[in-house]
Amino acid sequence: MFDTFQLSSVFAVVAVLSSLALLGYFSWKTLRTSNLFQKGITLYQQENYKSAEATFRQVIAINSTNDVVRLLLGDTLMQQGKVEEATQQFQDVINRAPKKVDAYLRLSNALMRLEKKESAIATLEQARDLLQAQRQAQKLEEVNRVLEKLKKS
Structure with a gap:
């Protein structure tokens, strides 16, 4: 025993x-x-x-939680003209990681390609607010310039 x-x-x-x-x-x-x-x-x-x-x-x-891969998948879909699918990838990243500025910037670009200007502007404004909170001055300037152009056109 x-x-x-x-x-x-x-x-x-x-x-x-x-x-x-x-x-x-x-x-x-x-x-x-x-x-x-x-x-x-x-x-x-x-x-x-x-x-x-x-x-x-x-x-x-x-690894379903890798946001960088989802952003790259979205970029790849955009390159193939699959803008709706790319938009979903960017939105998924935002839903999981609401402070990920790159997802907002990419989503805004996709929305512009879908001719959804108001949504693109609103998304860029969210990116701008995050950039201010994160103190990313250089990117903030770029986003502000793009926002000005979009609002004028």
Whole structure:
């Protein structure tokens, strides 16, 4: 029969092996995600937008909370003229990370391409407010210039 010491040892070994298995799994997942992400970037830079889209979708399937990949997927969709789909990607990022200024800027651009000027202006104004709060003076100046132009036209 097992005594208490042997039983404790068995539990310890099982705990260590389980931890190592989990660590191995998460390491593999991280490496796979990183490799796919880099592949997507390369494909985008090569202007192979269809393949870049597929690759970014793979990354999102592995890690659905990566907002940078969603922004890049949106950019890729924009390059293919899939503006409605891109708009949804940018809006998803805003819903999850409401302080992510880049999502507002990209969404505003997509709304302008959809000829939704008032929505684009409202979105840019939200970006402007975030930039002020984050004290990003240079980007704030650029957004203010764009807003002035949009409101005049």
